[in-house]
Amino acid sequence: MLKYSILSIIIMSFSSYGQEIQKLYSKEKLIQVFTTAENTDLRLTPTNNLNFIPSQQPIESEISVYVNPTQSFQNFMGIGGAITDASAEVFAKLSAVKQAELITAYYDKKNGIGYSLLRTSIHSSDFASESYTYIQEGDQELKTFSIDHDKKYRIPMIKRAIQSAGGNLLLYASPWSPPSFMKSNKTMLKGGTLLPEFYQAWANYYAKFVKAYEKEGMPIWGITIQNEPMATQTWESCLFTADAERNFLKNYLGPTMQKEGLSSKKIVVWDHNRDLMNYRANVIFDDPEASKYAWGMGFHWYETWSGGQPMFDNVRKVYEAYPSKNLLFTEGCVERFDAKKYQFWGNAERYGTSMINDFNNGTVGWTDWNILLDENGGPNHKGNFCFAPIHADMKTGELIYTPSYYYIGHFSKFIRPDAKRISTASSRSNLLSTTFKNLDGSFVTVVMNSSSDKIKYNLILGTEKTIVEIPPHAIQTLVY
Incomplete structure (x- = not known):
């Protein structure tokens, strides 16, 4: 009798499944x-x-x-872009009408493309008019820590974005370099490494940043440990080997975030190109004590600097090897700004190709770089001028929409957070x-x-x- 009951349940289940499929089609x-x-x-x-x-x-x-x-x-987390100092500085110079247009274009679900992610920097990146930190040089105890610099341009723009997105925007932050005195080369620029004696002070810095931003009414979802940790750039940069990043996470940043009551904040490792992401995943995720603090891995698309093709398979290999970890595209932009190429279609197709492949290989979210730059592809205090999906011509006050904006919108406007x-x-x-x-x-x-x-x-x-x-x-x- 029990055998027939089980068989009946199976038959009914298949019948119900068939009805659902028929309803779907x-x-x-x-x-x-x-x-x-x-x-x-x-x-x-x-x-x-x-x-x-x-x-x-x-x-x-x-x-x-x-x-x-x-x-x-x-599960899908969202799509968005970065509000950098550069974006905020350009935004502040626009007319009130154009400011409203830009915020609507990106963050309004109905009249824009419905961005749901937002990245920003922990003090300065190259996309700013100057290099700066939140403390006075040499302040290891962080007694002078203040985010007042960001209150002029960046924070007001972030708050408007959150409001336009309906009050809920997933916000995360990345540092480009520790303060000069904490580094081996004594400058925020040109690489160098974090000196071991400042590991704890630098870990404390992240916690202070999160708390300061949240005090201003901007919930922080998470942080990445270091933007592009294997690149020596002429601008703000700092090198972390896989071992160094693992040890910093395991022994300093992870425990500090927990101690400061910030254990719910996600910590994202790597935050660099697809080419070396597999080695970084192996070193960090195979260490249980480090891995327990890591939500997942961030990556960029600039591995093509060497002349090769995008390494999409590397994303899939991390997804397959570490299914409990998440993959987040944290930065991509079209390099080498040229105003003659505002409407160059290949730039948009680069976005479409990357987004489709990255999602199909297990990525949960995708974050563009600057959401707004001026007619020169800046400001950038080291001359690293790039494209954004929307530019502002500061001579005319007009916004210039590139094809990339629309290609991104084909995903962000229709695929909503928590989709599968x-x-x-x-x-x-x-x-x-x-x-x-x-x-x-x-x-x-x-x-x-x-x-x-x-x-x-x-x-x-x-x-x-x-x-x-x-x-x-x-x-x-x-x-x-």
Whole structure:
């Protein structure tokens, strides 16, 4: 009798599963299509409303994107950008109308692209008009610690972003260098290392920063240990080997955050390029005493400086090796600013390619670099001028939207925090795609065509499909 009861439960479970799948693939389910395409006026533009129709085995000559909602992966944390000193300084010079426009463009869910992450720096980075810290030089006890510098430009802008995002924005911070006196080369610039005798003072500095920002009404989600710890730059930089970062985390930063009542704050390691991330993960995550303090790993996209291709597989290998750890893209921008390339489409496709591959390889969140720069790609006190998705021409007071802004928006506007990535694959290499399921049950599939050809493709879900056409050099978001 018990055997038949169990069998009945199994049969009913399969029947219920089948009904859910049938409900998901209902022909009455509307698919909204939004498109951005080169050489057109399409910019996150609604371009079609489609329905599902019955699907059979696709043939080789058809191009298809397959979505399997029965297979899901990581939870989605969000997408955003960095409010640096440079962004805030430019923002402060804009008219009130343009300030409101910029904040809405990034953070408003309905009228903008709905950013939900925000990175900022712990004192100065290169993207500022000057190099500075929060203490007087030589103050090992941090008695002079003050964030007054940030209250002029950066903090007001961050608060407006939080307000526009509905009062909830995941904020994290990264240092570019300890103060000069704490370093082997006695300058915040040009690399150097943190001297062992200042490990505890530097750990205390993070805790003071978190508390000071939170006192100003800006909750801090977490910190990264060091921006680009293997790069000697002409600007603020500091080197940490894998062993040094592990030991600092294990013996100083982790225990200090706990002691200061900040154990809920996430600590992110590495915060550098994909090329060396696997070694860093091995050294830190294989040490149980260090690993227990690490929420996960941050990474950037600049490994192409050597002339090679992006190392997307390295992200997947960390995801597979350490499934309990999280992966967060913490910085990317298009280098070597050139005003003639504001509308250069390849810059946007670099974003789309990275975002799709990074998400498909296990990344939970994706953070662009400066959200705003001026018409020179700055200010930057060491001349490291770069692109941002939006620039302000300070001569005219106008905002310049680059294609990158819209490509990012194809993800951030539609995929919302706590969504779950869903299995997706394309039958052709010229179409990249990823899919997420939002908490409200809606599915979001992003498809990117980097070829010079218009492509007709099937979006296939189980026994149902819809047929979509994507222009050359375009990105589409399908919401259903």
